[in-house]
Amino acid sequence: MKRLKLFFLLFPISLILVGCWDKSELEERGYVIVIGIDKSKKDHMIDVTFQVENPQVGSSSLATAPNEPPSDILTITATDILSAKELANSIVSRKIDLSQVETIIIGEAFAKSDYFHHIIASSTRDPEIRRRIIMIVSKENAREFINNNHSKLETRPHKYYSFMSDRWKDTGFVPISDLNRYFQRSSGALFLAIYATSERDERYRESSDNYKAGQVPQKEGDPVQMIGSAVLKNGKMIGVLTGEETRNSLLLREKSKTHHYIDTFIDPKMEGHRISARVGKEEHSKVKINVKTEPPEVFVTVPLKVQVLSIPSQIDYASNEKNQALLKGEIKKDLEEKISSLIKKTQKEFGAEPFVWYEEARREFWTMDEFIKYDWQKKYRDADVKVDFEITIESFGSQLKPQKTGRGD
CATH class of the missing domain: 3.30.300.210 (Nutrient germinant receptor protein C, domain 3)
Structure with a gap:
């Protein structure tokens, strides 16, 4: 009888403790904030770039890491995003976590390939990949875009993309572009994705908004321009609209x-x-x-x-x-x-x-x-x-x- 009483006393306590076996501290995880995808030189392979944020930079704990970079960037060649994630765990000291990804950068060359849609669609099987992730198509390779993007005003990279994606509310130069809307309109209808670049092809035009990314006359400031939209049809990029054309499309x-x-x-x-x-x-x-x-x-x-x-x-x-x-x-x-x-x-x-x-x-x-x-x-x-x-x-x-x-x- 004493053993039975002891069992009923300890059993409820064991139920409370069973959820702690897989606990993980925040400092043990490497949170990816940006994913870049490019077409690889190898057939049916892709180059996946992860930008892993350093949580100490830009926070109150900066004094403990004054010389650390705001993020770590690495590129893995793999068959898909999830395979690249596993390979990245063999390089990065912290466990790669995609639950905080807010932006996915697609290189233009990859966006024009036949297997772009299949790679993006298969990645959403992972519960860490959320459909509200912002989609941006870069004129150059996504790896180059991510490495060249050094904002002077934003220390933490995720803040930069968050603020820039909100600018469509003020200008209409870029469309609302996320994975959820992409999947809704990928069959038949045209989908407009944010178009951006860190390259320069400056031109002067009478209309102040009739530019594509990279064409805006600029002398100083951040290297990246986001204006215009990449046009995707049936899961493949087929053209580009200027900022003016994008805004009129929204009207x-x-x-x-x-x-x-x-x-x-x-x-x-x-x-x-x-x-x-x-x-x-x-x-x-x-x-x-x-x-x-x-x-x-x-x-x-x-x-x-x-x-x-x-x-x-x-x-x-x-x-x-x-x-x-x-x-x-x-x-x-x-x-x-x-x-x-x-x-x-x-x-x-x-x-x-x-x-x-x-x-x-x-x-x-x-x-x-x-x-x-x-x-x-x-x-x-x-x-x-x-x-x-x-x-x-x-x-x-x-x-x-x-x-x-x-x-x-």
Whole structure:
């Protein structure tokens, strides 16, 4: 009886302790914050780059490790990401952990390969690979991109990628790009991924946002530029959009996450001058698709509100209604020309649309089988698309009329 009582006393205690056998201290783990994937010189192999963060750098414990780098970078050649992870454990003193990965860098050459999608899809079988990981396509190899990226403002690498990925909210130069959205749109529809590079191919253009990564004229500062988007279709990269084209693609979506951005337009009253304005989309775009006609018809209405910020020509637009009508017409004409060029590019060059219009087209069918049989992306190539911008000028960004200097009104 005493032994039975002792058993019932000790058994509950043993249940509490059974979960401690595989415990691991934080300092025993090496947390990877960035993964880079490149096409290897070996057939059916990839080069996987891990950037392992040093938790002591950038924290209160920096005094104990004043000369340590913020991260350790190593590249492993393997058949997939998970195999590379195991091989990395034979090099790094700490156990490699992928649960904190926030960014995955894809080299452009690998993104254009036939087995890119299979490698990415197979990696998500590991529970440590989360679908909210940000996807970035780099013009150069991912290994070179990661090694060249040394931000002057951010000591801890994961903060840099987190802050940069949030900039799409302010500019719309890059799309929302994560693994979850990639898998949702990888079949048929075009997926836009963030495009970046540390290389330079500087160009000057009149439109301040019509650049691809690497083309922005830059003299100093961080080496990496993130502007524009890599276009992926059926799990393979097929082209690149500029920052301007990316932003316009987001405007044409029914639900856009980019609410306000700064743009410049030609001054209709003074040739050679441009007017700066803040453009806002506070309401959803209206998309209507008629699949009963041949070719299908697409009608898009985009409501925009404009706040004029700068008028270098000093022409009075604030109180002159006739000038305001001219400016409103010029803004609408400028946007419609850019949108028309973008739509033709997606129809002829890409053969599919990145505007998520397939969701609206799908509502026109009773079953998914009917929609799949219709083949919306193929029909889109010849679709008749009409886009109308509803422009409202809210303000002219000044409390006083612009000061005159003797030039026209």
